[in-house]
Amino acid sequence: xxxxxxxxxxxxxxxxxxxxxxxxxxxxxxxxxxxxxxxxxxxxxxxxxxxxxxxxxxxxxxxxxxxxxxxxxxxxxxxxxxxxxxxxxxxxxxxxxxxxxxxxxxxxxxxxxxxxxxxxxxxxxxxxxxxxxxxxxxxxxxxxxxxxxxxxxxxxxxx
Amino acid sequence: xxxxxxxxxxxxxxxxxxxxxxxxxxxxxxxxxxxxxxxxxxxxxxxxxxxxxxxxxxxxxxxxxxxxxxxxxxxxxxxxxxxxxxxxxxxxxxxxxxxxxxxxxxxxxxxxxxxxxxxxxxxxxxxxxxxxxxxxxxxxxxxxxxxxxxxxxxxxxxx
DNA sequence: GTCAAGTTTAGAATTATTTTAATCTGATGT
DNA sequence: ACATCAGATTAAAATAATTCTAAACTTGAC
Ligand SMILES: [Mn+2]
Ligand SMILES: [Mn+2]
Ligand SMILES: [Zn+2]
Ligand SMILES: [Zn+2]
Numbered sequence: 001x002x003x004x005x006x007x008x009x010x011x012x013x014x015x016x017x018x019x020x021x022x023x024x025x026x027x028x029x030x031x032x033x034x035x036x037x038x039x040x041x042x043x044x045x046x047x048x049x050x051x052x053x054x055x056x057x058x059x060x061x062x063x064x065x066x067x068x069x070x071x072x073x074x075x076x077x078x079x080x081x082x083x084x085x086x087x088x089x090x091x092x093x094x095x096x097x098x099x100x101x102x103x104x105x106x107x108x109x110x111x112x113x114x115x116x117x118x119x120x121x122x123x124x125x126x127x128x129x130x131x132x133x134x135x136x137x138x139x140x141x142x143x144x145x146x147x148x149x150x151x152x153x154x155x156x157x158x159x
Numbered sequence: 160x161x162x163x164x165x166x167x168x169x170x171x172x173x174x175x176x177x178x179x180x181x182x183x184x185x186x187x188x189x190x191x192x193x194x195x196x197x198x199x200x201x202x203x204x205x206x207x208x209x210x211x212x213x214x215x216x217x218x219x220x221x222x223x224x225x226x227x228x229x230x231x232x233x234x235x236x237x238x239x240x241x242x243x244x245x246x247x248x249x250x251x252x253x254x255x256x257x258x259x260x261x262x263x264x265x266x267x268x269x270x271x272x273x274x275x276x277x278x279x280x281x282x283x284x285x286x287x288x289x290x291x292x293x294x295x296x297x298x299x300x301x302x303x304x305x306x307x308x309x310x311x312x313x314x315x316x317x318x
Numbered sequence: 319g320t321c322a323a324g325t326t327t328a329g330a331a332t333t334a335t336t337t338t339a340a341t342c343t344g345a346t347g348t
Numbered sequence: 349a350c351a352t353c354a355g356a357t358t359a360a361a362a363t364a365a366t367t368c369t370a371a372a373c374t375t376g377a378c
Contacts, residue, residue, distance in 0.1 A: 039344065041356060061335080076358045081335065100262045101334070101366085115299065124299070132293035133309060137285055140274065144316040150292060150309050157303035198375060200325065220366080235327045240366065260335085260365070 036090035046073040047083050051093070056108035058096065058123040064105075098123065098151055113150040126152065195249030205232040206242050210252070215267035217255065217282040223264075257282065257310055272309040285311065 029048045033040045050067050051057065059067075065080045075083075084105050087093040094106040098116045104123060111128035131150050139145055188207045192199045209226050210216065218226075224239045234242075243264050246252040253265040257275045263282060270287035290309050298304055 039355070041344075043357070078336080078359080079357055082357080097256055097259050100256050100259050103259045103334080115302075117302070118305065126296050130294060130296040132291070134291035134293055135289060136311060137289040139311070139313055140283070142316055143274075143276070143313040145311055146277065146314045147312045148309065149312065150307065152295060152298070152304055153306045153308065154298055154302040155305045157301055198324065200374070202326070237328080237367080238326055241326080262365085 032092065036087075036092060038086060038090060043073070043075045043079050044083055044086075046071070047075065047080065048087070048092075051087070051107055056106070056125060058104050058106050058114075060102055060104055096123065096149075114152065116151050116153050118153055118155050126150070191251060195246075195251060197245055197249060202232070202234045202238050203242055203245075205230070206234065206239065207246070207251075210246070210266055215265070215284060217263050217265050217273075219261055219263055255282065255308075273311065275310050275312050277312055277314050285309070 026045075029045060029052065030040050032052075033044055033048060038044060046068065047064065050064065050071060050073070051059075061077065061080045061084055064084065065075065065077050068075045068080065084093065088095050088105065091109070094109055096104040096106050096114065098104065098114065099121060102121065106123075108125055113126040113128065113131045115124045115126060117123075133148055133150060136145075136148070185204075188204060188211065189199050191211075192203060192207060197203060206223065206227065209223065209230060209232070210218075220236065220239045220243055223243065224234065224236050227234050227239065243252065247254050247264065250268070253268055255263040255265050255273065257263065257273065258280060261280065265282075267284055272285040272287065272290045274283045274285060276282075292307055292309060295304075295307070
């Protein structure tokens with residue numbers, strides 16, 4: 001039992017023998033970070049947990065930061081930004097541009113597109129197979145497509 | 160000849176009998192502004208000219224402001240922003256989001272999509288008929304599609 | 319020409335994000 | 349366990365795009 005100090009004991013101020021309301025996949029997250037060459041620090045672990053534990057999410061740095069505070073995780077906003085970008089580079093998150101003035105990160109890495117609700121600034125997924133982008137024109141010389149984004153902007157239908 | 164002071168005489172410091180190198184469509188622009196319920200002020204006329212005189216363009220407020228300065232048109236950046244948004248509301252310009260941190264305006268109002276060159280931050284048009292977005296999923300209840308944007312992100316092919 | 323409403327603008331304010339530089343922590347070697 | 353240091357976190361300052369404020373100017377109508 002050579003445990004140095006790896007155990008993330010204070011990720012949330014819960015009892016030691018927590019009721020496992022949501023918290024098994026520690027090793028999963030750990031592996032994910034390790035696999036990405038990122039040290040599993042307290043804050044990265046906590047953020048990863050918040051990000052990946054509950055289904056697909058679209059969020060901004062501010063939102064994740066708020067989430068963290070709610071969960072009694074102490075992280076600076078700067079770290080949230082750092083972490084989001086690192087996760088993005090590591091291929092764990094997608095960055096979505098639908099609104100200048102707000103950068104969204106998407107935990108859903110599968111091939112898909114988005115509805116964007118202009119009013120509320122919210123995003124929702126459109127499964128990749130429900131949109132068909134047919135017949136792309138030839139890509140400019142020496143260039144390669146890195147991604148095709150389809151954004152369906154919607155607003156409340158009037159009357 | 161009841162001309163009060165409508166003649167935009169100092170849009171550029173050129174001779175009075177200019178060689179017409181590029182400058183006929185004054186009435187066109189005038190009508191466009193009037194039609195949009197916007198007073199044809201010196202700065203709006205000048206900006207409209209810069210915007211609509213030479214083919215399709217994708218530009219930011221800063222870019223247009225620089226353009227104006229080059230053309231010896233004195234406009235504040237605030238006015239450029241105001242004007243771009245007014246033109247947009249009036250349906251003379253399209254606003255494109257491809258890069259948080261930069262708002263592009265597009266003088267091409269026809270139905271079309273875009274290539275986005277991540278490296279350089281440039282945009283180029285893809286004619287509407289060269290992309291087919293087939294099979295959109297049902298739009299969420301009470302919502303109506305206001306626009307479908309397809310952005311093909313490209314980058315230099317490596318090797 | 320007069321006047322009100324609409325415009326322009328300098329400069330301050332806001333907001334999202336990045337940078338700085340100092341401090342801390344995790345991993346490794348002993 | 350202990351030292352060590354590259355890598356991580358952070359408070360605070362800096363940046364950059366955009367918007368706001370309020371005062372000064374134009375426009376269009378009468
Ligand atoms: Mn954000
Ligand atoms: Mn801009
Ligand atoms: Zn998504
Ligand atoms: Zn365009």
